Amino acid sequence: MLPLEPYVPHDLRLEPSLLAERRRTVAQTTLPHIYAQYLKAGRVEAPLGKAPEKIHFFYDSDMAKLLEAFACCAEEFPNPQLQARLEAYIDSLLAIQEEDGYINSYFHHVNPEGKWRWLHSHHELYCAGHLIEAAIAWHQAFGRKDFLDAMCRYADLICERFGPAEEGKVYNFPGHQEIELALYKLYRYTGEERYLRTSEFFVRERGRDMRAWREELAELSPRHNAEDFMVYAQAHLPPELQETAEGHAVRACYYYCAVADIAHATRDAVLADVCRKLWDHITQRRMNVAGGIGSTPANEGFTRDFDLPEEYYYETCAQIALFLFSWRLAMYEAQAKYVDVMELTLYNSILSGLSADGKGFFYSNPLLAFPREDGSDVQFHKHFGMCERVEDFACSCCPPNVARLLGGLTQYMLAQTGDDLYVNLYIPFSTPAFSLASAYPFGNVIELEWHTNDTRRLYLRIPGWCRHFELTLRNRLLQPEIHNGYVVIGEPRQAGDRLVLSLDMPAQLILSHPDVYRCSGMVAIRRGPLLYCLEEVDNGKNLFSIRIPGHPRFDEMDMTIGEIRFPALRFDAEQVIYPDSSRLYCPVDETEVIACEAKAIPYFLWGNRGRNRMRVWFPHRPVCSSSQGDIPASSASQEQ
Numbered sequence: 001m002l003p004l005e006p007y008v009p010h011d012l013r014l015e016p017s018l019l020a021e022r023r024r025t026v027a028q029t030t031l032p033h034i035y036a037q038y039l040k041a042g043r044v045e046a047p048l049g050k051a052p053e054k055i056h057f058f059y060d061s062d063m064a065k066l067l068e069a070f071a072c073c074a075e076e077f078p079n080p081q082l083q084a085r086l087e088a089y090i091d092s093l094l095a096i097q098e099e100d101g102y103i104n105s106y107f108h109h110v111n112p113e114g115k116w117r118w119l120h121s122h123h124e125l126y127c128a129g130h131l132i133e134a135a136i137a138w139h140q141a142f143g144r145k146d147f148l149d150a151m152c153r154y155a156d157l158i159c160e161r162f163g164p165a166e167e168g169k170v171y172n173f174p175g176h177q178e179i180e181l182a183l184y185k186l187y188r189y190t191g192e193e194r195y196l197r198t199s200e201f202f203v204r205e206r207g208r209d210m211r212a213w214r215e216e217l218a219e220l221s222p223r224h225n226a227e228d229f230m231v232y233a234q235a236h237l238p239p240e241l242q243e244t245a246e247g248h249a250v251r252a253c254y255y256y257c258a259v260a261d262i263a264h265a266t267r268d269a270v271l272a273d274v275c276r277k278l279w280d281h282i283t284q285r286r287m288n289v290a291g292g293i294g295s296t297p298a299n300e301g302f303t304r305d306f307d308l309p310e311e312y313y314y315e316t317c318a319q320i321a322l323f324l325f326s327w328r329l330a331m332y333e334a335q336a337k338y339v340d341v342m343e344l345t346l347y348n349s350i351l352s353g354l355s356a357d358g359k360g361f362f363y364s365n366p367l368l369a370f371p372r373e374d375g376s377d378v379q380f381h382k383h384f385g386m387c388e389r390v391e392d393f394a395c396s397c398c399p400p401n402v403a404r405l406l407g408g409l410t411q412y413m414l415a416q417t418g419d420d421l422y423v424n425l426y427i428p429f430s431t432p433a434f435s436l437a438s439a440y441p442f443g444n445v446i447e448l449e450w451h452t453n454d455t456r457r458l459y460l461r462i463p464g465w466c467r468h469f470e471l472t473l474r475n476r477l478l479q480p481e482i483h484n485g486y487v488v489i490g491e492p493r494q495a496g497d498r499l500v501l502s503l504d505m506p507a508q509l510i511l512s513h514p515d516v517y518r519c520s521g522m523v524a525i526r527r528g529p530l531l532y533c534l535e536e537v538d539n540g541k542n543l544f545s546i547r548i549p550g551h552p553r554f555d556e557m558d559m560t561i562g563e564i565r566f567p568a569l570r571f572d573a574e575q576v577i578y579p580d581s582s583r584l585y586c587p588v589d590e591t592e593v594i595a596c597e598a599k600a601i602p603y604f605l606w607g608n609r610g611r612n613r614m615r616v617w618f619p620h621r622p623v624c625s626s627s628q629g630d631i632p633a634s635s636a637s638q639e640q
């Protein structure tokens, strides 16, 4: 029975785990920190119009994401002081709502005549979308109705204003997608069909007749190539003809989220197929090994197939957008492969966006860091924190986005349809009916225990990285069928029953597709869902001279960074000793190779111990001689 719905038992409690710790850090440290930064930058007082020269046209969206994140965490981690400040912010925002329902701090105080004038670039509908999502979250968490009512009035204005020209409406589209997702969410929350219709209009009509944007572009930036901009903002083709992921990665995946919602809501098989194709294209051609997308800072977006440089770019928000797109497909298609990508991005290139102490952020999440001694990389990337996380960015989309994703974590874990219960993400929790215990993603054993009888059919995801697993119920080995990446357990469980899933989770060397030419001859280290990296602080300055011979044995050792305890991996490696650092090149026979011990840590934890070099991909020396003892005697003799 399809599709799935998120399942969050109202009495669900997260139990200690890596993600529960990250969520606690977000609630207790990150949210007050972001608020303080936003107060300094002028975001908090933007609706008051106090320093109009400071107000940017996307400030309301940053505050909206902070509001949403706070609402998601408040039940478990109440913070009355911050709540009072955010309440005051909402009051100030509602005070500038105009007669017709319009709300935007920038256009209200700074540029009233620019209202609705540059939809392609000025993020007006993007801000509206995030405010709508925030209002829903505050209504759910605190029952605050005036905020929701105000945002419904604003949404009504948007629905009255934008739509088909034959209905006398303005035929135009947001430059940065988000309103589509928010209107769909508001439709699901209120049941009001008009929100669905306007979301559908923005989704289906985008890329057909973009004359309005061309006129705006001619007025605002006449030298800009309009066709390039159409690709950048996924308006180069109508949705049913989009088969490759193009342009700005956050916009793209937000758009694909909306296409998936509309395909689902209107049972449109063509758009559903578009979503599958786009997701396949991203994950098979344009996603790095950490689940990062958008490989260049030039357009913060997609470039060409297999163009996945180590040192760029992979904006935290882009991975969050891919997570949200994958989540929708996981719900609409009930296939584990979509959850695998949610998990990949979440544990690697999303978690890396937040420092261990919860007060620092990466905008981009590279797979290689090379801090310059003169600090020039900081200068170059000062907004993006390439080699070290920073407290905030001028363009501050990522910090509250990672906070709201982790804040809202519980909605992504479980799903249901009819009498089927799906366990998607293995995050420990307890409810009065059943609980899940595990040290995942560091540990490989997942234990489910029932406290009441349960007749639902149970679907447990077998992660794509897992080559072998074992499943027992009441200590009896089960041989269940596998369906779309899930093991299916039809046998009812009784109170006291324990189901134990053991996933083989050895550290493995990973190779990329041979056409990812930048990584040819290189390997990365993965253990379960976690990608590992090597840092200078553990492995010395000559980090880039390390290479990995054959298939090393990885020994796990306990390590702690901040409050996060994890298994580091120690293994035997080699280092090439370069004879003379004053020379740019030298013959290989003048170098020396020495054995060394290397230590790898989970990628998401890099950059928490000062500015230092980091790398994920390492040159690999395959072992091809039987004398090395790596090849079984039988296959070695076949080769001779």
Ligand SMILES: [Zn+2]
Binding pocket: 315, 316, 317, 318, 396, 397, 398, 399, 401
């Ligand atoms: Zn961002």
